[in-house]
Amino acid sequence: MSQYDVLCIGNAIVDIIAQCDEAFLTDNGIIKGAMNLIDAERAELLYSRMGPAIEASGGSAGNTAAGIASFGGSAAYFGKVSRDHLGNIFTHDIHAQGVAFDTKPLDGTPPTARSMIFVTPDGERSMNTYLGACVELGPNDVEADKASGAKVTYFEGYLWDPPLAKEAIRLTASHAHAAGREVSMTLSDSFCVDRYRAEFLDLMRSGTIDIVFANSHEIKSLYETSSFDEALAQIRKDCKIAAVTRSEKGSVIVRGDETVVIKATEIRELVDTTGAGDLYAAGFLYGYTQGRSLKDCGDLGSLAAGLVIQQIGPRPRQNLKREAEQAGLL
Amino acid sequence: MSQYDVLCIGNAIVDIIAQCDEAFLTDNGIIKGAMNLIDAERAELLYSRMGPAIEASGGSAGNTAAGIASFGGSAAYFGKVSRDHLGNIFTHDIHAQGVAFDTKPLDGTPPTARSMIFVTPDGERSMNTYLGACVELGPNDVEADKASGAKVTYFEGYLWDPPLAKEAIRLTASHAHAAGREVSMTLSDSFCVDRYRAEFLDLMRSGTIDIVFANSHEIKSLYETSSFDEALAQIRKDCKIAAVTRSEKGSVIVRGDETVVIKATEIRELVDTTGAGDLYAAGFLYGYTQGRSLKDCGDLGSLAAGLVIQQIGPRPRQNLKREAEQAGLL
Numbered sequence: 001m002s003q004y005d006v007l008c009i010g011n012a013i014v015d016i017i018a019q020c021d022e023a024f025l026t027d028n029g030i031i032k033g034a035m036n037l038i039d040a041e042r043a044e045l046l047y048s049r050m051g052p053a054i055e056a057s058g059g060s061a062g063n064t065a066a067g068i069a070s071f072g073g074s075a076a077y078f079g080k081v082s083r084d085h086l087g088n089i090f091t092h093d094i095h096a097q098g099v100a101f102d103t104k105p106l107d108g109t110p111p112t113a114r115s116m117i118f119v120t121p122d123g124e125r126s127m128n129t130y131l132g133a134c135v136e137l138g139p140n141d142v143e144a145d146k147a148s149g150a151k152v153t154y155f156e157g158y159l160w161d162p163p164l165a166k167e168a169i170r171l172t173a174s175h176a177h178a179a180g181r182e183v184s185m186t187l188s189d190s191f192c193v194d195r196y197r198a199e200f201l202d203l204m205r206s207g208t209i210d211i212v213f214a215n216s217h218e219i220k221s222l223y224e225t226s227s228f229d230e231a232l233a234q235i236r237k238d239c240k241i242a243a244v245t246r247s248e249k250g251s252v253i254v255r256g257d258e259t260v261v262i263k264a265t266e267i268r269e270l271v272d273t274t275g276a277g278d279l280y281a282a283g284f285l286y287g288y289t290q291g292r293s294l295k296d297c298g299d300l301g302s303l304a305a306g307l308v309i310q311q312i313g314p315r316p317r318q319n320l321k322r323e324a325e326q327a328g329l330l
Numbered sequence: 331m332s333q334y335d336v337l338c339i340g341n342a343i344v345d346i347i348a349q350c351d352e353a354f355l356t357d358n359g360i361i362k363g364a365m366n367l368i369d370a371e372r373a374e375l376l377y378s379r380m381g382p383a384i385e386a387s388g389g390s391a392g393n394t395a396a397g398i399a400s401f402g403g404s405a406a407y408f409g410k411v412s413r414d415h416l417g418n419i420f421t422h423d424i425h426a427q428g429v430a431f432d433t434k435p436l437d438g439t440p441p442t443a444r445s446m447i448f449v450t451p452d453g454e455r456s457m458n459t460y461l462g463a464c465v466e467l468g469p470n471d472v473e474a475d476k477a478s479g480a481k482v483t484y485f486e487g488y489l490w491d492p493p494l495a496k497e498a499i500r501l502t503a504s505h506a507h508a509a510g511r512e513v514s515m516t517l518s519d520s521f522c523v524d525r526y527r528a529e530f531l532d533l534m535r536s537g538t539i540d541i542v543f544a545n546s547h548e549i550k551s552l553y554e555t556s557s558f559d560e561a562l563a564q565i566r567k568d569c570k571i572a573a574v575t576r577s578e579k580g581s582v583i584v585r586g587d588e589t590v591v592i593k594a595t596e597i598r599e600l601v602d603t604t605g606a607g608d609l610y611a612a613g614f615l616y617g618y619t620q621g622r623s624l625k626d627c628g629d630l631g632s633l634a635a636g637l638v639i640q641q642i643g644p645r646p647r648q649n650l651k652r653e654a655e656q657a658g659l660l
Contacts, residue, residue, distance in 0.1 A: 018426075019647060052396065052423040054643060055385035066382065085415035093382040096348075312647065313384060317349060 004100065005073040005289035007150035009165075009172060010061025011134040011158050012079030012103075013113040014086040015274065015314055017125075018053040020118040025126055030118065035127045035189045037161060038116075043130040046116050055086075056313040057093035058115060060156045060188060063275045063314045067282025067304055069098040070320040073289060076100040076146045078168065080137040086112035087133070097315075103141050106133045123270035123309065131162055138164030139171045147175035151289045152211070154281065157188035160196040173208050182240075184211035186281060187218035194221055204238040211241045211288075213281045219244055243298065245280050250302060253294045262298030265306030275314030279304035283320070299329055334430065335403040335619035337480035339495075339502065340391025341464040341488050342409030342433075343443040344416040345604065345644055347455075348383040350448040355456055360448065365457045365519045367491060368446075373460040376446050385416075386643040387423035388445060390486045390518060393605045393644045397612025397634055399428040400650040403619060406430040406476045408498065410467040416442035417463070427645075433471050436463045453600035453639065461492055468494030469501045477505035481619045482541070484611065487518035490526040503538050512570075514541035516611060517548035524551055534568040541571045541618075543611045549574055573628065575610050580632060583624045592628030595636030605644030609634035613650070629659050 025032050028049065038046065057066075059079060068075040077094055081087035083105045090112060094101045113132040117125050137159075147153060153176045159165035173183045185203065187193050193200060200222060203209045212235065214222070219231040219242075228246075235242040236254045245251045250264040283300030292300070303324055307316040324330040355362050358379065368376065387396075389409060398405040407424060411417035413435045420442060424431045445459040467489075477483060483506045489495035503513045515533065517523050523530060530552065533539045542565065544552070549561040549572075558576075565572040566584045575581045580594040613630030622630070633654055637646040654660040 047422065050422070050426060052387065052426045052645060053419075055419065057382065089383075089385065092377065092380075096380060096382045312642070315382065317642065 003074070004076045004146060004150040005152070006065070006068050006285050007076045007078070007146050007153045008061040008065035009078040009153065009155040009159065009169065010059050011113055011131060011156065011162070012062060012081045012090050013059035013115050013129065013134070014090055015056050015058035015115050015117050016047070016050070016053045017056065017117045017119065017272070017274070017312060018051040020051060020120060022120055025118065025120065030126050030128060031191070032120070032126050033124050034191050035129055035158065038128045038130050040130060043114070043116065043128070046128055050116060054312065055089065056315065057090045058314040060158060060186065060278050061154060062094060063278035064154060064282045064285070065099045066094060066097045066315045067279045067320060068286050070316065071282065071286040071300070071324065072321040073286040076150060078103050078137070078141055078143070080106065080133045080141065081112045082106040082108050082110065082133040084108055084111050086114060100146070102143065106136055110135065117274055119272045119274070123273050125272060125274040135162040136164070137162060137168055139167045142168050142171045142175070144175050147172040148179035148181070150176070150181060152182045152184055152285055154184045154285060156186055157192050157196065157200060160192070160199060170208070182210040183208060184213065184285070185209050186277060187212065187214040187222060190217040190221040193218050197222060201238065209239055211243070212239045213243050213277065213284070215245045215277060243284055243301070245277060245305070251280065251298055253298050255294060260294045260298060262295070262302055265302050267306060267310060269310055271310050272312050273309050275308040276305045278314065279308045279316065296329065300324060303327055303329060333404070334406045334476060334480040335482070336395070336398050336615045337406045337408070337476050337483045338391040338395035339408040339483065339485040339489065339499065340389050341443055341461060341486065341492070342392060342411045342420050343389035343445050343459065343464070344420055345386050345388035345445050345447050346377070346380070346383045347386065347447045347449065347602070347604070347642055348381040350381060350450060352450055355448060355450065360456050360458060361521070362450070362456050363454050364521050365459055365488065368458045368460050370460060373444070373446065373458070376458055380446060384642065385419065386645065387420045388644040390488060390516065390608050391484060392424060393608035394484060394612045394615070395429045396424060396427045396645045397609045397650060398616050400646070401612065401616040401630070401654065402651040403616040406480060408433050408467070408471055408473070410436065410463045410471065411442045412436040412438050412440065412463040414438055414441050416444060430476070432473065436466055440465065447604055449602045449604070453603050455602060455604040465492040466494070467492060467498055469497045472498050472501045472505070474505050477502040478509035478511070480506065480511060482512045482514055482615055484514045484615060486516055487522050487526065487530060490522070490529060500538070512540040513538060514543065514615070515539050516607060517542065517544040517552060520547040520551040523548050527552060531568065539569055541573070542569045543573050543607065543614070545575045545607060573614055573631070575607055575635070581610065581628055583628050585624060590624045590628060592625070592632055595632045597636060597640060599640055601640050602642050603639050605638040606635045608644065609638045609646065626659065630654060633657055633659060
């Protein structure tokens, strides 16, 4: 049986990242801070209006897998690309990071997913995602040995957007739980929560999910409340562990009656928030699968999130193991 | 007749940028700090050994054109890409920056050029360039109106590597000089100088070139001397203006007997030297075509170079006009 610390499952996406001003978002009907789903035609239109960009492998759970590997953890990934240039880039980058990624690619149609990410001067990112090949990820892509062999399986709420991925998740979770493993998810985006609220709550309440990652907007959306404290009180009852990030206020981790408050790390210059939540989850899950305390898990998450938001792009260029050692966390 | 501040001509390249340690360069026979030419097979081998990367439009003169446009100057560009994914990226990025770029692309073969750039912990970049479509740039690609209409034409010494580009340069220079315009070049790389020393000296001494950009290694290679002062004394005689960069020592500009010494800007963190010379030329040529003093031209060059080496990638993400205004240079 294969052994991994974490198996990550997500939409396999290459990011196309450019800066823009606030007016650009308004003029183009882009919801700020959100993941906006777009079709091929709108992707072309937005690209024609986009400023000079850089390309970098992304995808929420892909970023998390890369982060775990950078900490020195062993990570595997399920996600669907096509055999095209962006697919080659995605595959190269995740392999080069040491992540096991063997999902069979499509033969070119639909093409590999891309997300046009516009970063405003305040560092906030607004994403416009054309799902492309991701719509084909399904239960046939579940590698049972990895699903059973990973200490924790982690997937994106975003996977409820393509039609078949949720079946892959349910199958993976059943393999994992049958092997005595844990399953975790990120709520991904407050609009995504709004689209799939009942299903996400059911995943949690049915015990399909053990650990939930979210930010404050997402849990407030989940429980349809404007009160963070109320949402936190509710999520305590709905899963074993919830790790909730609060931007510059750090994060809060709850497990039953236990509450652990984590500070954010100090930021020299906020450049681009892309990947913040993904890297928090990477640090947390790396610590968690090494048997660390919730406090250590949160601190490792904060460290990785703090690094990625001080650069352009969703995967930090630093070696996270070395950074954590220098910060006295490992 | 079209009117541009600067027409730039170069190898149209997309950069693939990753970090590596010093041993990686040695183990893979990569000359540190240089532009290493590679074939398709070696490109594949190196990519398979390369760490996680990001992709960004590059190409020396392309970076300069983008920089000039970012300062608010009008720039045009000649360079050859293919109709493929990297070609689309290159074309999008240079158009999005406001540069006029109309060179007819190839129909897919050879593919668009790429350079695998390895950045060592000291920030030095070592480039490995597969020229691809660039080998097809030739005199048929010279747009006479742009050649005659640009105040200054600027091209890379690197263009002596592909077989036909030098003919395009000679034709462009003759259009430019016939219209009373000036022509400039960068010596590009000390090994490139070594390959084409006699031809570069002939370009300068024959008056094909008015302004030369170089770094200290390149002029020492040009005159086969280990003495910077001796090389500087010689280049004074061989062209109207020479602007010679010296990394952290700033730059020296000579015009006949005149000598202008320019300080480097202060650097908070040296991240990646890619694009330093290209952006120095951008600042200089923007100032020069606005009728600024050599001192101002050098300061604008220093500013742009200083910004690009504090980030990953060859084109600064800042608006250079705004940066120059804030620094009191415009």
